Amino acid sequence: MKTDYEVNIGLEIHAELKTKTKIFCSCKNSFGDKPNTNVCPVCIGLPGTLPVTNKQAVILAIRAGLALGSRISPHLLFDRKHYFYPDLPKAYQISQDKLPLCIGGGIKLDSGKFVRFNHIHLEEDAGKLIHDTFTDQTFIDYNRGGVPLIECVTEVDLSSAEETVEFLTKLRQTLIFADVANCKMEQAGMRCDVNLSVKKHGSSELGTKVEMKNLNSFKSVYGAIKYEMNRQIEELEKGGKIVQETRKWDETKEITTSMRKKEESKDYRYMPEPDFISINISPKDIDKIRNTLPMMPEERFKKYTEEYGLPEQDANLLISEKDYSDYFDNCLKLFFEPKTVANWIMTDLLKLLKSANFNTLEDIISEEYLCIILKLLADKKITRPVAKELFEKTIQTKNNPLEIAKTEKMLSTISSEQICKIVDQIIAEKPELKSEYKVQPDKITNFIVGGVMKQTQGKADATFIKDYVSKIMN
Numbered sequence: 001m002k003t004d005y006e007v008n009i010g011l012e013i014h015a016e017l018k019t020k021t022k023i024f025c026s027c028k029n030s031f032g033d034k035p036n037t038n039v040c041p042v043c044i045g046l047p048g049t050l051p052v053t054n055k056q057a058v059i060l061a062i063r064a065g066l067a068l069g070s071r072i073s074p075h076l077l078f079d080r081k082h083y084f085y086p087d088l089p090k091a092y093q094i095s096q097d098k099l100p101l102c103i104g105g106g107i108k109l110d111s112g113k114f115v116r117f118n119h120i121h122l123e124e125d126a127g128k129l130i131h132d133t134f135t136d137q138t139f140i141d142y143n144r145g146g147v148p149l150i151e152c153v154t155e156v157d158l159s160s161a162e163e164t165v166e167f168l169t170k171l172r173q174t175l176i177f178a179d180v181a182n183c184k185m186e187q188a189g190m191r192c193d194v195n196l197s198v199k200k201h202g203s204s205e206l207g208t209k210v211e212m213k214n215l216n217s218f219k220s221v222y223g224a225i226k227y228e229m230n231r232q233i234e235e236l237e238k239g240g241k242i243v244q245e246t247r248k249w250d251e252t253k254e255i256t257t258s259m260r261k262k263e264e265s266k267d268y269r270y271m272p273e274p275d276f277i278s279i280n281i282s283p284k285d286i287d288k289i290r291n292t293l294p295m296m297p298e299e300r301f302k303k304y305t306e307e308y309g310l311p312e313q314d315a316n317l318l319i320s321e322k323d324y325s326d327y328f329d330n331c332l333k334l335f336f337e338p339k340t341v342a343n344w345i346m347t348d349l350l351k352l353l354k355s356a357n358f359n360t361l362e363d364i365i366s367e368e369y370l371c372i373i374l375k376l377l378a379d380k381k382i383t384r385p386v387a388k389e390l391f392e393k394t395i396q397t398k399n400n401p402l403e404i405a406k407t408e409k410m411l412s413t414i415s416s417e418q419i420c421k422i423v424d425q426i427i428a429e430k431p432e433l434k435s436e437y438k439v440q441p442d443k444i445t446n447f448i449v450g451g452v453m454k455q456t457q458g459k460a461d462a463t464f465i466k467d468y469v470s471k472i473m474n
């Protein structure tokens with residue numbers, strides 16, 4: 001990229017809210033069902049029907065605003081946005097124009113830069129067109145029509161593909177942690193429109209913007225921005241002009257192509273939604289919602305590193321998914337040894353999550369059962385290898401690990417005192433061990449550990465023996 005240019009990027013991100021039902025009717029909000037099974041007269045726009053607002057959708061949108069630092073508007077109002085397309089049977093979308101639900105807010109990037117939201121508004125999703133290239137037919141699935149969405153509109157604050165991907169990653173993480181949206185990009189649960197223009201450094205006016213719609217992976221966003229900024233700079237360098245238009249990102253060719261020229265902005269003929277009476281949102285309502293917000297990732301990171309003393313790397317891994325972080329927090333309520341719990345999650349559990357058919361850590365083993373094993377280990381009732389074996393058996397059988405350990409006779413009946421006694425005895429029988437230890441401490445320690453294991457059928461805790469040996473030898 002030529003260094004005398006700068007890139008200016010603004011985003012519009014749509015995220016589907018995780019409500020049980022749609023925003024204006026009681027149809028199920030669920031992905032992947034048989035086409036046109038979750039529909040009713042309201043969401044397919046039959047005349048004479050009236051929308052009834054789903055309170056849960058409003059609450060989730062407010063949660064999103066609060067988690068992202070927005071101000072919440074004192075009234076809820078909807079507007080009609082008119083456009084004509086087969087995915088929208090009413091020929092208008094119920095959206096917000098004059099007074100969006102959340103105003104302002106933003107996300108801080110690692111560099112310290114603050115990327116501002118202009119606003120976040122609430123609206124309904126449209127149906128989905130399915131193009132069959134083989135038969136050259138187009139089908140429509142209205143299951144998605146009426147699913148609640150938030151649209152997050154940023155200011156033109158971003159200036160590179162890297163920054164944009166970081167911003168989107170943080171936005172997605174926040175929406176997931178706030179329990180607002182699942183943001184499954186592969187299911188179009190989160191989609192991103194990118195507005196991009198380039199200008200010479202120092203120029204006070206923004207360049208002509210080009211819009212790229214419905215990018216549904218971070219990879220596409222990154223690729224489209226990289227390609228488009230280079231294309232625009234090259235065009236300007238050749239003495240050409242940028243046309244204001246909508247361009248399409250071609251995933252396989254990795255280029256953008258012109259979709260439609262946009263000479264003037266589209267006329268959506270916005271008007272207040274007459275079928276909806278304004279609802280007041282009191283500061284008390286907002287506080288009530290704020291109080292139910294779970295801890296956000298940055299706060300958790302701070303807690304893990306500063307309060308629990310975890311290394312930053314561990315804390316970062318734990319907050320990378322809400323599931324990991326929630327699981328970790330739940331375990332600490334039962335067994336407060338942060339580093340031990342973190343280690344088991346990061347090694348044993350994550351390895352399984354990646355290799356097998358588990359959706360969540362809890363699917364593998366419940367927090368309760370994992371903590372039973374960790375407690376047995378901490379109390380030296382089992383050794384580390386036995387703990388691993390018990391862990392595997394618990395996953396296979398889904399039975400309580402304490403019961404498994406009892407029936408399979410895995411619990412050690414050997415007390416610490418008994419182990420000390422055996423060590424003392426070994427040394428008493430071979431007094432030369434003491435002087436040999438001074439020369440080869442590791443070798444002698446291992447010899448003693450081996451001796452104890454032999455006498456206890458491997459049920460003693462090796463770490464404990466080693467600690468005891470080093471205590472009496474030094």
Ligand code: ZN
Nearest residue numbers: 025027040043
């Ligand atoms: Zn419906």
Ligand code: MN
Nearest residue numbers: 014095123151
């Ligand atoms: Mn929208």
